[in-house]
Structure formats: structure tokens, C-alpha cells
Amino acid sequence: MSSEQSVVFVIDDEPSMRASIESLLLSVGHMTQAFATTQEFVLSERPDVPGCLVLDVRLPGRSGLEFQQELARSDIRLPIVFITGHGDVAMSVTAMKAGAIEFLTKPFRDQDLLDAVHRGIEIDRGRRAESMMLAELWQRFDSLTPREREVMALVAAGQLNKQIAAELDLSEITVKVHRGQVMRKMQAKSLPDLVRFADRLAADTIKP
Amino acid sequence: MKLTSDAQDDPPFLLTTSPPGRSQERLAVCVLVVLVGPLLITAPFARVPLTNTEVLLPAYAGAVFVIELITSALLFALFSIQRSRAVLALSIGYLFSGLMVVPWALTFPGVFASLGLPDAGLQSTASIATLRRLGFPLFVLAYALLKNADPSVRSSQGSARRIILGSVAGVVTIACGLNWLIVTSDGALPRFMSDARNVSELWQYVPATAVFLYLSGLVVLWTRRRSVLDLWLMFVLCTLLIELVLLSYVSAGHRLSLGWWAGRFYGFISVSVVLLVLLSETTTLYARLARSVSAERRAREARLTAMEALSASIAHEVNQPLASMVTNADAGLRWLGKKNPELEETRAALKRIVSDGHRAGKVIEGIRTMFKKGAQERVPLNMNQLIRNVLKRNQGEAQLGRVSVEAELDEQLPLTTGNPIQLQQVVSNLVANAIDAMSSVTDRPRVLRVKSERHASGTVLVSVADSGSGLDPESRDRIFEPFFTTKSDGMGMGLMFCRSIIEAHGGRLWATDNIPQGSIFQFTLPDNEDDALPTAGRVR
Numbered sequence: 001m002s003s004e005q006s007v008v009f010v011i012d013d014e015p016s017m018r019a020s021i022e023s024l025l026l027s028v029g030h031m032t033q034a035f036a037t038t039q040e041f042v043l044s045e046r047p048d049v050p051g052c053l054v055l056d057v058r059l060p061g062r063s064g065l066e067f068q069q070e071l072a073r074s075d076i077r078l079p080i081v082f083i084t085g086h087g088d089v090a091m092s093v094t095a096m097k098a099g100a101i102e103f104l105t106k107p108f109r110d111q112d113l114l115d116a117v118h119r120g121i122e123i124d125r126g127r128r129a130e131s132m133m134l135a136e137l138w139q140r141f142d143s144l145t146p147r148e149r150e151v152m153a154l155v156a157a158g159q160l161n162k163q164i165a166a167e168l169d170l171s172e173i174t175v176k177v178h179r180g181q182v183m184r185k186m187q188a189k190s191l192p193d194l195v196r197f198a199d200r201l202a203a204d205t206i207k208p
Numbered sequence: 209m210k211l212t213s214d215a216q217d218d219p220p221f222l223l224t225t226s227p228p229g230r231s232q233e234r235l236a237v238c239v240l241v242v243l244v245g246p247l248l249i250t251a252p253f254a255r256v257p258l259t260n261t262e263v264l265l266p267a268y269a270g271a272v273f274v275i276e277l278i279t280s281a282l283l284f285a286l287f288s289i290q291r292s293r294a295v296l297a298l299s300i301g302y303l304f305s306g307l308m309v310v311p312w313a314l315t316f317p318g319v320f321a322s323l324g325l326p327d328a329g330l331q332s333t334a335s336i337a338t339l340r341r342l343g344f345p346l347f348v349l350a351y352a353l354l355k356n357a358d359p360s361v362r363s364s365q366g367s368a369r370r371i372i373l374g375s376v377a378g379v380v381t382i383a384c385g386l387n388w389l390i391v392t393s394d395g396a397l398p399r400f401m402s403d404a405r406n407v408s409e410l411w412q413y414v415p416a417t418a419v420f421l422y423l424s425g426l427v428v429l430w431t432r433r434r435s436v437l438d439l440w441l442m443f444v445l446c447t448l449l450i451e452l453v454l455l456s457y458v459s460a461g462h463r464l465s466l467g468w469w470a471g472r473f474y475g476f477i478s479v480s481v482v483l484l485v486l487l488s489e490t491t492t493l494y495a496r497l498a499r500s501v502s503a504e505r506r507a508r509e510a511r512l513t514a515m516e517a518l519s520a521s522i523a524h525e526v527n528q529p530l531a532s533m534v535t536n537a538d539a540g541l542r543w544l545g546k547k548n549p550e551l552e553e554t555r556a557a558l559k560r561i562v563s564d565g566h567r568a569g570k571v572i573e574g575i576r577t578m579f580k581k582g583a584q585e586r587v588p589l590n591m592n593q594l595i596r597n598v599l600k601r602n603q604g605e606a607q608l609g610r611v612s613v614e615a616e617l618d619e620q621l622p623l624t625t626g627n628p629i630q631l632q633q634v635v636s637n638l639v640a641n642a643i644d645a646m647s648s649v650t651d652r653p654r655v656l657r658v659k660s661e662r663h664a665s666g667t668v669l670v671s672v673a674d675s676g677s678g679l680d681p682e683s684r685d686r687i688f689e690p691f692f693t694t695k696s697d698g699m700g701m702g703l704m705f706c707r708s709i710i711e712a713h714g715g716r717l718w719a720t721d722n723i724p725q726g727s728i729f730q731f732t733l734p735d736n737e738d739d740a741l742p743t744a745g746r747v748r
Contacts, residue, residue, distance in 0.1 A: 106531030
């Protein structure tokens, strides 16, 4: 069903519940990996494909909600679908605020779980594409010389060649050459393209 | 204390049914002794006439009238609750006595002359007084004689209200009729008075009869005394006796003399006593009732909290396999619904459903033993014996886990009160936990130590210690919560059950660290020598 490989991780301490979820996901063609504890999950070798985590709230030791925060801290950005035997509103609010895809109360409808998992995978796929794109942009940006970076910043800020030349104390011709290099190295087809790239790089520097 | 059979179906704390305490008896005797004082002091001056004291008489009569009427009303109320003919007789007596006071004062020579009332005949006042004085002890006697025979005939036909209204109407009619006769036919009355102030020879028979009636009333009450009311009625008869002695013998029947007024003082006390007792007892009983109601409410709340926790854990434990069954069934359906149905996957899903069903059944079974018939019964039991039984039953487990079991049981341990099935479950749960906790221990001996000892006064302490891996502080706070477990296959409700059982027994269950390794679970139970039985009301 997916255009590309994907995997669903399941963490539930109840063997039967774990097996049933695995079987359900498998029946619609998902690849799955199931774990009884969060430790097992953390220590496991996970394939580098879009994925989603189905997480039980009540787990021996650390609760699912605590594990969600821990994942966020350790930069594992898997979308999480919570399942719980005794959900209350406060619990689901906490989970959703922390970015959970869905909060399902057992017993849940199979379609609800499948929908949530599917949504999670799509979100993860989008996020992965985005971060791959960003990584690519950074690579291109890294190939610029310091002078070219200065020129790129001023171009992105909307300054004309003449103004840039005055600001950097260069001739207009030199600026033009730098600007051509920037466009080529950044693989920008047009000025708006370059501005967009600059914005995304700027946003990425501010965010983390 | 054994109650007589006829008292058992009476409401236990009515004035007519609750026995007097020692302090009440002492109080009655003390007051009586104190009251003899004025009698002795006034005796030498008893015949000194106090002139112009007629004005006090209406006030005295009015007070007596009101008090006797209120007393009678309260006694009628008591009757409507208890339906006792004895109480009915007594209330009629008070009503009659109260009603007779009015014509007595009205006909008293010289008192109401200023109002222009025609002076009734010379003998009217004395005749009314005679009726009143002889009537009241008769009603008390009737009360004393009827009170023990009551229960069999108590459920008399007709509503209490009809009976009360009938009695009141009857008494009023009779009193009015008698007074009318007395006032209108003065000439036909016996000659009690020689003049307005002094009595004749004939009068002597009246106090003599009255004394006889009082004494017989006292005797009957004494032999059949059982309740607070009986005690104070005896007090009433005693004061009436003193009154009579003062009125008729010490003051020799001189009206409005010092002795006569002293007698009236006793009469007043005698009239007020039952009212005071009724009021004070009512207040005390009300307070006691309010206390017990609030205690009962607290107990119910505590039970509710325990029940809430319990039902939450039950819901969780049943929901778990249920959810698994639903998901397994969904998966199975999807495998079957494929173009090429996957029978192996479907079979696996169905198998999981079967085992989930069995698991749910086990949970239900466990709950049923918790609420088994008789699970609420409390009996005195020997904790040491119970511990030995549990250890014997867990012997196999312990051997299997290579655990050495040590028991340090205090042979002087007092008996405790509790439910053997539930307490056995607690101990056996703690022992099983301890054995489990040591399953991963390899570098030191696995020791299970069960200890019983006398804790602080009135409590028994049982502790179960292991040399396992112990509890980290975080989970030590949470192990008693429902759903919380540190075991991979734990129910998460064992310790919660244990705690609710112990708390329902009025004890406490907690966990501490064992030294050098492991943990100790200990609980206290109140011992059997405590006065009150442990009830749910003791739960915090």
C-alpha cells in the first residue's frame, strides 16, 4: 500500500495485545517490530525508513508518557499513537500536547488504529523528506565561500547589485560574478528560489 | 450483657428502654439526700403561718400546670414511638394531674377573690387536691405494673394518634366532670376542712392513703426497675412523699404555713424532674445519634473510596484481555477477508483470543474469592497459625526458588480480629511477592523472613522481608497504586488488594528497605483486646 517501505514499532508489555496489534498491522501490509519494553526499543537496530510508534501508556517501569518526552529530548522524532486501558482526559491532553498523533482507549476500533498509523507514517515521511531537503541545502550552502555567503545574504534581503557593491566595497562586476556562483552552487533557478532557500536555512538555524 | 428477650425488639435508646448508668443512679440518690436538708431545717418552724402568701399560689399553680402538660405531651410522643401502654398510662397521669391543678388554684380560698370569682364551697379545694394526690400515684402504679407485660399486647389496634386524641379527650372530660360535680355540690362532699386554713379529722385518711400508694408504687418500681424513667419515677415518688409529710404531718395541714410552702417546693421539684430527665436524655441521645450518624457516613465514604479503587482495578484487569480479544478478532477477520485468506494467521489470532478469554476468566475468579460469601465476617484469629499455614502452602514455591524461609513468631502474640480468608490472601500475596523478588538474586543467599510481634499497644505487627533487589524510591511510592507493577507478568493489583484489606481491618500496610539488600513489607492489625471491633469506619 505504501509507495515506499515503512515500519510500525509496537511497544506493549502484554504479549497477547502485542501479538494482536502486530497481526492486525501485518494483515494490511505494514512491516512491524514489536517490543515488550522501552529499553528493548531503544537498544534495537531500527531501519532508516518512515515509521510510526504504537505505544502503550502503562508500561512496567517508565510510563509511555514519560517515554514520549524522553524520545523528544533524544531527538528521535517518531510520530506516536498512544493506546491505553484506562485513559483519562488529562492524560490524553498531555500526550496530544506533546505531539502524539492519536490517543486510543482499549478496546479500540481496528480502523481507528490503522488510520492513525497511516497518518503517522505519512507525517514521518513528510518530515523525513523535509529534513533530507534541508541537509542537502546545508551541503550546498557549505560549498559557498565566505564572500559568496555575504553576497547571498544581501541578495536574499532584496538589495540591488549596486547597493551590495557599495556595502561590501566591491565593484558591481565582482558582485555579479559572486551572485552567479551563488545561484549555481545553491542550484537556484530563479531569485525567488534563492530567497526561499535562504529563508529555510535561516529558520533551521533559529529552531534548534 | 444479655438482654431479656422482650427488650430486644425495642428501640435501644429510648428513655423507657435504656438502663440508667451508675452515675445517674448516684445523682438521683445524691439529690434526694440534699433535698432532705430543707425538710430538716424547716421542720421546727413548719407551723409558722406565712400570711398574704396567697398571691404566690397562682404562679405556683401556673408553673405546675405548664410543666405537667409539657411532660405529658413528651410522654405521649414517646408512646407514639414505642406504643407502650405503660407510657400511655403515665402520660395520662401527668395530664390529669396538670388539669386538676387549675381548679385547685381557682377554688383556693381567698386567692381569686379579688377577681370577683364566687367563693366555691369550703370543701372543693381539698376534694380536688385529694383526687389529684391519690390519682397520680395510681397512674404511676399502672405504669409500673404494665411496663413489663407490654410487648405482647403492644401492637394495639388503631393509630397512635387516635389513641392519644381519645385519651386526651377522655381525661379532659373526666377532669371537667369531676370538678363540676365538686364545685356544684359542696354540701355532699366529705368534710375535709374545718375552716379555710385548717383540716379536719377526716383529712387524715387522705395523706395516709397517699403514703400507702406512694410506698407501693416505690416497691413495684424498685422490683421491676429497668430503665432511666423507672429510676427517676422512684425519685418523683420520694419527693412526693416528702411533700406529703411536710404538708400533712409536719405542718399539720396548716395551709400557707412555712411547712406547707416547703412541701409545695418539693412538689414543684417532683413535677419538674421527669420533664428535666426527658429533655436531658433527649439531648444526650440526640448528640449520640448525630455522632454515630457522622461516623457511619465516614465509614461509608471510606468504603466507597476503597470500592472505587477496587472497581477501577477490576475494570482495568478485565478490559486488558478484552481489548486484546477485540484486536485479535479484527486482525483475524482481515486475514480471512483477503483475496487469498491467510488461514495460519487467522488460526494464530483465534488461539490468542482463546487464551485471552481464559485470562479474563481467571481475573473474574480472583475477584470472586475477594467477595466470597463471608468475606466480610470477622472472627478472632491467631496470626501465627495463619502465617504457618501460608508458609506451609508456599513451601514448594520457596524450594523451587531456592529460598530459605525463616519464621520468627512471637508466641505471646495477642489474638487479632479479622477475616481469615482475606488476611491469608494478604500474607500469601506478600510471601509470593518476596519469593518472586529474589528470583534474579545469584550473588547472595535468598532469605525470606516472616516475623510477628507485638507492636505499640493494641497492635500486632507482621513483617515479610526478602533479600531481593529491593525497590527504587520512585516505585516504592507507587506499588500500592492500582495498575502499577514491576513484574513483567504482574496483575498490578495484588498489593492494592492487600492494602485495602488491611485498611478495612483498621490496620496499615507499608514497605521499607531491608538491610543490606531487599525490601520489607509490614502491616499492623489492631489486637482483639481492643474494645471496639475493627470496622470499616477505622479506614483513614
